[in-house]
Amino acid sequence: MDYITLNDENRLPAFGLGTWGLRGESCADTVAKAIGLGYQLIDTARMYGNEKDVGRGIRLSKVRRERLFVTSKVCSPYTSYQAAKRIVEESLDALGLEYIDLYLIHEPYGTSPEMYEALKEAKKQGLIRSIGISNFNEAEYLDFIKGCGIIPAVNQVENHVYFLRSDLQKMMKAHGTVMQGWAPFTEGMRPVFKEKILKDIGKRHGKTAGQIALKYLLQNGVPTITKSSHVERLKENLDIFDFSLTAEEIKEIHGLDEGKSLFGWY
Template identity: 45%
Template sequence: MKYVTLNNGVQMPMLGLGTWDLRGEEGKQAIINALDVGYRLIDTAKMYGNEDIVGQAIVESGITRSEIFITTKLNSSCLGYSQAKKGIEQSLKELQTDYIDLLLIHEPYVKSLDMYKAMKEAYQQKKVRAIGISNFQGQHYDYFIQNCGMIPAVHQIESHVYHSQLKFKQRMEKDSVQMESWASFTEGRKDIFHEPLLMEIANKYHKSVAQIALAYLIQNGIVVIPKTIHKERMIENMDVFDIVLSQDDMYRIQTLDLGQSLFHWYD
């Protein structure tokens, strides 16, 4: 596993498990399987309604808590300072932990700055090791950065070969904000696994298309959290850190970029 050092010195794994639609016993077992094969970053959110199974899976895995990096996100149920404070305490309880490694605001809200005030307090109280944002674009990102009082450690946004957002990443780098990708495989919006160019490059490196898609993001310095319930896919997704794509192949993959969201999240 490779790690990236955030702007406050905290180390974050560059690859983790996304859990957005994991539910119930099957979902819990998928998280346990991921931890068993070596995942150490688990990404959840209040919006997903599964913080409880994430907490249960981590406890049942038997892995020391300090070895696992937990990310969760506050949503519209936490609008405002006091609501965010309550939301943080609820997340700690659901996750069965004394601290959250990374806490994000799930999307731009009218009261994002009030929510962030509660997050900064939780950070100072060591209930949270790092704080950040998700899905802030354009003027929302600019306004937040200018007024937040503490630069986010991480910004999680849609990023994949068809919409890598590398130009936006350059802006984040100037702000010392680490970029993290959601939808690394497009969540079915594009048939990425049969993309001819990626198939050609995968054959060249004796890897799968999924591995090449992840390696492209990681080589660009982007943290990835692909979601899967299949243990063999988890193992495959983990086996990407020996891939070094040539500059020519990186450029060729970049030609797939459509320059627009596949999800209309930001409309």
């Protein structure tokens, strides 16, 4: 596993499991199996309604807590300082953890600054290791950091071969924030597994189009999360650390960038 050092010196695994849409025993079982395969980063959120299931999966894995990196997020309607402070404690209780590695504001709100104050306090108390934001565009990010005090360690945003967001990544890096990607396979919005460029490059390396899509993001310094409940796909997604793309291959893939969101977040 590769790692990226955040602005607070904590290390973020370059690749992890997203749990959006997973519920109940299926969620717990998937989390446990993924950890058993070697996944270290597990991503959840209050919005997903599955923190208890994720926590159960972590316990089922029987892996030592310090080997894992767990992310969660606060969202509407918990958009005040007091509500955000309460939700951090509720997330800890639901997950059954003493601390959360990374806690994000799930999307921009008018009250994001006061929500962030609650996260800063939780970080100071040791309840959260790193804090950040999610789905903030360039203007929203720049406005937010003017008075945030602690620069967000991460901004988790939509990122895939059709929406590379290189300018956002470069700008945030200059301020000390890592761009982490979600939806590397576009959640079915584009036929990424059938993309000819990715399939052709994959043949050269003995990899699938999906593995090439993931490797491209990681090789360009974008840690990413993706979801699957199928063991074989979980294995396949993790098997991307034994090869590198050439400069020419990276240039080919870069040509797929359409420069626009597939989900309307931005």
